Amino acid sequence: MNVIEVEGLRKEFKSYSSRSGLKGAFRDLFTRNYKTLRAVDDISLHVKQGEMVGYIGENGAGKSTTIKMLTGILTPTAGNVTVNGMNPHKEREKFVRTIGVVFGQRSQLWWDIAVQESFRLLKKVYKVSDEEYETHMKEVIRTLEIEPLLDKPVRKLSLGQRMRCELAAALIHNPPLLFLDEPTIGLDVLVKMKIRGFLKEINRKYKTTILLTTHDLADIEALCDRVVLLDEGKIIYDGRLDELQKNWVEGKQVHFEFQHPVDKPALEEISREYPVIWRQGERVNQWVATIDGEDDTVSKLMSVVMLHHAISDVKLNKVSTEEIIRNIYEEGIKHG
Incomplete structure (x- = not known):
């Protein structure tokens, strides 16, 4: 059963531009110059019950616009949307x-009143019975460790505390579908781990379907088997995360830190026999080699580089999901 069914979804916005000068301002009173911006460009998406899907892309790719259409905040320009069997x-x-x-x-909690009062108001809004609220929310509050926060006004909570309360508020009516738009932004590692653990638990226990947008790819790796990758309003990948890791960029990374400055042409010259891509590292005199091949190929590359240049440090890593996504955008690769 598909919880989300989207066909040919499109959202366009009109952007107006003003003419310069007094004459231009006068003309703008009668005719306006504008161009149409397509934030979401004819996408199709199907999400089954119980799936946890990562919806990712760069800023301006159309992620939040899609979420707002799926939740009814924005009306699509074109296309069909069915969520939980409804428009x-x-x-x-x-x-x-x-x-x-x-x-x-954005907060759904009232800023100046205690957290538990916000919960009670939302309970009334969603028409949740006392019995359902007591049974379900007791577990949510315990799992998210927010009981000490219930008597505090929202404005006195830290960001991590508030986000745990926001998540609890979204689950007061135990919905079958949860939309999360950057839920761990700005949070420390421990709070992120608590939220991830909680999301896994509700997915396991209630088969809650979760659509997650985030720039923190560690969230995606921890929670989602499936990812949907968006670029300029179009879906360029929709499939399993492990397939993305396997098919788009396969290999390992070697981080070389040289004792003296080395340029890219020199590195490419000595490594031309190997399937390697070089890029500048984050530190001075550091270069990163992404190499595709067996361990023997990696060892040979390391030997060749060390033979020609003095090394102060070297590290071998697998290519991260973050690096994969970055390569996809930087190289402009498009999968059908």
């Missing part, structure tokens, strides 16, 4: 009771 825009009141939403940079 999010036409059956709004009934629809919102079947979803939970957490926007990392």
Whole structure:
């Protein structure tokens, strides 16, 4: 059963530009210059019940716009959207009771009242019975470790504390579908780990479907088997994370730190026999080689480089998911 069914979804915005000078301003009163910006460009997406899907892309790729259309906040320019068997825009009141939403940079809690008072208000909004609230929220509060925070006003909470409370608030009515837009932005590692553990638990226990957008690819690796990669409003990859790691960039990285400055042409010259891509590292005199091949090939490359240049440090790593995504965007690769 598909919880989310999207076909040919498109969202366009009109961007107006002003003419210069007094004459231009006068002309703008009668006719406006504008261009159409396509934020989401005819995408199709199907998500099954119980899936945890990472929806990723660079800033401006169209992730948040998609989420806003799926949750009924924005009306699509074109295309068909069905979420939980409903049209999010036409059956709004009934629809919102079947979803939970957490926007990392927007709060659904009331700023000046205690957290538990916000929870009680949301309980009324979603028409949750006392018995359901007591049974479900007791476990949520315990798992997220927010019981000491319930009597505090939201404005007195740290970012990590507030985000755990935001997540609890989104789950008051135990929705079958959860939208998370940058839920761990700015959080420390321990809080992130608690949130990830909690999301895994509700997915296991309730088969909660989760659509997650984030720039923290560690969230994706920890939670999602499937990723949807967006670029300029179009889906350029939709499939398993392990397949992305295997098919798009396969190999290892060798981080060389040289004792003296070395340029890229010199490195490419001595390594021309090997399937290697060089890029500048983050530190002075550091170069990173991404190499495709068996361990023997990697060893030979390291030997050749060390033969020609003095090395102060060398490290061998697998190519990270973050590096894979970066290579996809930088090289402009497009998968069908």
